[in-house]
Amino acid sequence: MIDMTTSLDIKELRTYWACQREPGTVAPLPRDVEKALLAGLRLNVLETLRYLHHDRPDFDAFEAWVRAQGEPTEASLDRLRRAMAGDAVGAEVGDLDHVDGLSADDLAHWDEHGYVILRNAIAPHAAEAAELAIYDHLGMRRDDPDTWYRESLGHSIWVPLLRHPALVANRFAPRIHKAFAQLWGRDDLWVTIDQGGLNPPEHEHWPFPGPHLHWDATLAEPHLLDVQGIIYLADVDEDQGAFSCVPGFHRTLKDWFTTVPRDVSPQDHARRTLTMTPIAAKRGDMIIWHHLLPHGSSPNRARRPRVAQYMSLRPTRYAYTDEWLG
Numbered sequence: 001m002i003d004m005t006t007s008l009d010i011k012e013l014r015t016y017w018a019c020q021r022e023p024g025t026v027a028p029l030p031r032d033v034e035k036a037l038l039a040g041l042r043l044n045v046l047e048t049l050r051y052l053h054h055d056r057p058d059f060d061a062f063e064a065w066v067r068a069q070g071e072p073t074e075a076s077l078d079r080l081r082r083a084m085a086g087d088a089v090g091a092e093v094g095d096l097d098h099v100d101g102l103s104a105d106d107l108a109h110w111d112e113h114g115y116v117i118l119r120n121a122i123a124p125h126a127a128e129a130a131e132l133a134i135y136d137h138l139g140m141r142r143d144d145p146d147t148w149y150r151e152s153l154g155h156s157i158w159v160p161l162l163r164h165p166a167l168v169a170n171r172f173a174p175r176i177h178k179a180f181a182q183l184w185g186r187d188d189l190w191v192t193i194d195q196g197g198l199n200p201p202e203h204e205h206w207p208f209p210g211p212h213l214h215w216d217a218t219l220a221e222p223h224l225l226d227v228q229g230i231i232y233l234a235d236v237d238e239d240q241g242a243f244s245c246v247p248g249f250h251r252t253l254k255d256w257f258t259t260v261p262r263d264v265s266p267q268d269h270a271r272r273t274l275t276m277t278p279i280a281a282k283r284g285d286m287i288i289w290h291h292l293l294p295h296g297s298s299p300n301r302a303r304r305p306r307v308a309q310y311m312s313l314r315p316t317r318y319a320y321t322d323e324w325l326g
């Protein structure tokens with residue numbers, strides 16, 4: 001029996017919990033609904049799975065954890081409940097009509113290349129605040145290279161800082177919500193609770209660890225839209241560990257797939273045969289890419305770390321391909 005005084009009153013959360021606790025006992029949520037649910041509760045997918053599988057909480061404990069972790073507001077919970085019930089909800093940041101988003105040229109670039117740079121997605125001071133928060137979290141100093149290879153980073157470019165106020169604030173930048181609304185053609189979007197990243201200059205004991213060229217998407221057909229994004233929190237040159245991708249590949253994936261030898265995995269074949277282009281951009285710019293572009297980061301051969309924040313926005317419901325082919 002749920003204690004209604006603490007219940008979040010979102011029945012999909014119970015389904016999600018039950019599926020993780022006892023797989024096979026209840027029908028899983030559709031993947032788009034599951035993503036909206038977690039994003040709407042301000043939860044990171046990995047931290048939630050880790051908690052559920054490690055602590056194995058009962059449902060009441062899980063709900064209490066959700067409240068404490070995501071700190072969803074009553075307004076955000078109400079929006080989520082309405083969306084889960086199938087009601088039309090608008091943009092989380094209010095009316096986007098008068099917000100400047102992607103230009104016609106940007107949208108043409110997106111169609112052709114499968115990525116776009118949203119200039120000044122966030123203000124430079126907001127980017128710098130998040131940049132400094134990431135250094136701080138790692139116990140590093142921005143201008144002191146001796147601090148850039150601390151244990152806190154390990155041999156990875158990912159920084160699991162999820163809820164620093166500076167990173168949180170960036171998730172509500174109207175220009176970002178507008179750009180994603182333009183790409184999806186709708187504004188009932190849910191922003192992911194993603195981490196930060198720091199890709200320092202390579203050195204003898206710290207070679208670039210990846211991510212190398214990959215897809216996070218299924219390569220099975222039908223090939224449908226999904227979108228990923230990264231905000232540069234300080235200027236990034238092409239040789240500074242820039243985000244990299246194979247521009248235009250979303251249009252040629254289908255033909256390319258027929259060239260993959262039968263006994264080789266598509267990801268391996270892609271790594272051997274495709275060349276990525278590094279994308280330079282300025283502090284506060286966001287690169288948004290189609291999930292069917294092969295992409296990765298790149299070795300930093302410059303003098304300063306590349307510091308970034310990852311983020312994407314997706315609608316409550318969208319068409320996706322169930323079969324996994326990778």
Ligand SMILES: O=C(O)CCC(=O)C(=O)O
Binds near residue numbers: 211216228
């Ligand atoms: O950090 C980058 O430049 C690449 C990010 C990436 O590969 C990803 O988000 O899947």
